[in-house]
Amino acid sequence: MTELLSVASLSVFYGANQQAVEGVSFAVPSGSVVALLGANGAGKSSIMKAVAGLVRGTGALTFDGERIDGLPARERVARGIVYVPEGREIVGDLTVRENLVLGGYNVPAATRRTRLEMVLELFPEIAGKANGGAWRLSGGEQQMLAIGRGLMAGPRLLLLDEPSLGLAPLLVRRVFDRLGTIRGESELAILLVEQNLRMTMRLADEIHFLRGGRLIGHKRAEDLKDETARQDAVDAYLGAA
């Protein structure tokens, strides 16, 4: 499998004394789902934002064979790197449909229409509410809208920041199953940030464990199929520092 994204020796600082990410290296192969797992404050969001171009880091980021770390965020979106933020950040005053159209502002109108249909088909829960205010949506529906808005931009790499946050397990399963469907139908790669190993296992091919801004372990999902292996990984990588 070829590498779509390569992150090499990435560090992220906030001010002179606050280092959030320290020398992190990993790759996202084309069409695969790679997860970053770690507790609050481990540096997961900072890595995502550095890839999206929303915070500055040091190190090398390569996407589709070209260096991107000098590019502004909008140029990375144009190349197919689309970030779905934690907390969703949908526009409550707009309708569901308007929020989706906003996500595809940079694509030709005909493509936008086709994608809108695709997204509404993928998430029938929000299709029925497309003309209503986005503020009316439940938490799970808001997450679907946020992902749908991301898909409107036509990503090759979707950066998903804690899509399970605040959702009941059943809804998380539903959202992850839909993402599995998109993967099955396209070449979309996903970089996923999560805290919950069990949920992550539903979607991820590989998992990197993160603590204190550093990568401390790596597993393939197939190595974590049995409960004992999973529990061992939780104890080793996700327990107290």
Ligand code: ATP
């Ligand atoms: P969470 O799930 O809580 O978002 P995370 O693993 O995504 O956690 P980050 O948000 O990347 O972690 O934060 C890593 C470290 O950087 C933390 O110590 C955090 O307090 C700090 N940090 C994050 N954003 C900023 C910021 N804008 N300014 C200063 N420090 C920050």
